[in-house]
């Protein structure tokens with residue numbers, strides 16, 4: 001049965017309606033009617049081939065929530081009617097040491113991305129959540145324990161939530177720690193909420209001074225205009241950890257200067273163009289680190305969803321119809337989003 005989707009046929013054309021096919025659920029599969037799908041800056045990077053290697057047609061979307069409509073014979077953890085989520089991965093090798101440790105995002109044989117990853121099925125690569133339905137191996141399906149009326153605002157947790165939760169946990173954000181979050185976009189606004197809920201002293205760094213009051217409401221203890229040298233200087237040498245979510249090339253020295261001895265600046269943004277080379281002396285004097293982090297494993301994604309349900313955390317969203325997707329991309333490019341666009345997938349039927 002054809003399923004309605006929105007996707008791009010090339011890097012320089014708008015997304016357009018298209019029909020796609022999904023496999024019939026096999027023994028371990030869960031078939032999901034997608035209710036909502038978040039719009040990640042990675043979708044924009046990939047649709048426009050800013051990272052190179054995009055496979056077309058490209059149907060993006062990896063912040064998926066919806067309702068189970070069928071399960072394979074071997075599926076015991078999910079039942080028809082349940083609300084569930086799917087994030088950035090739909091499969092991995094399941095036998096390498098990374099998978100054995102629950103770090104499927106670092107699968108040594110390459111995890112299968114929710115979209116743009118090679119597969120045996122038509123059209124030869126995976127297709128994401130800007131569609132009416134998806135079929136996913138049950139190991140990559142997540143339980144949603146939030147109240148059902150929050151479902152749209154839960155969708156962004158599947159990527160923006162886990163991508164900030166995982167490094168905050170890994171670098172032990174918590175009471176007594178001073179944590180910076182750079183860029184108050186989809187990822188960054190979740191980073192502020194999560195670091196605050198973990199008990200850290202949170203400083204939000206923004207290039208958009210008008211986001212100041214919002215950042216305080218999201219849970220920041222302080223807000224810094226990262227383009228104001230005096231405001232930056234006031235925090236020199238004071239951070240245990242800084243999480244940088246910026247989607248564009250920028251100067252990293254401005255942030256390594258703010259780290260304490262042994263502090264870490266962790267990058268999660270993956271801009272189209274490289275950052276200017278950081279000054280190594282800034283790291284040497286203070287034994288500081290620049291690190292990277294990629295989403296999070298499936299078990300940790302479930303832990304994050306449960307943490308958010310327990311603490312009443314969801315994303316701040318602006319709902320859009322699928323027909324507004326190109327306008328949403330343009331606004332995201334201009335940092336004009338508060339703070340995540342979420343597609344109402346019912347509008348695919350329009």
Ligand code: NAP
Pocket residue numbers: 039040041042043045159160163182183184185186187188205206207208211245246247248249250267268269270271293294295332333335336337339
């Ligand atoms: P987003 O919603 O567009 O937010 C990015 C924020 O960065 C903007 O809102 C803006 O915040 C700031 N910013 C934008 N341009 C800037 C510039 N030129 N200089 C300084 N700051 C700038 O994007 P997102 O969805 O959060 O994604 C952020 C990045 O993370 C993307 O590159 C995405 O591909 C990547 N990502 C990585 C992973 C991973 O696993 N590592 C997962 C998902 C996404 P202010 O207005 O506050 O300055």
Ligand code: ZN
Pocket residue numbers: 040041042043062088159160
């Ligand atoms: Zn994403």
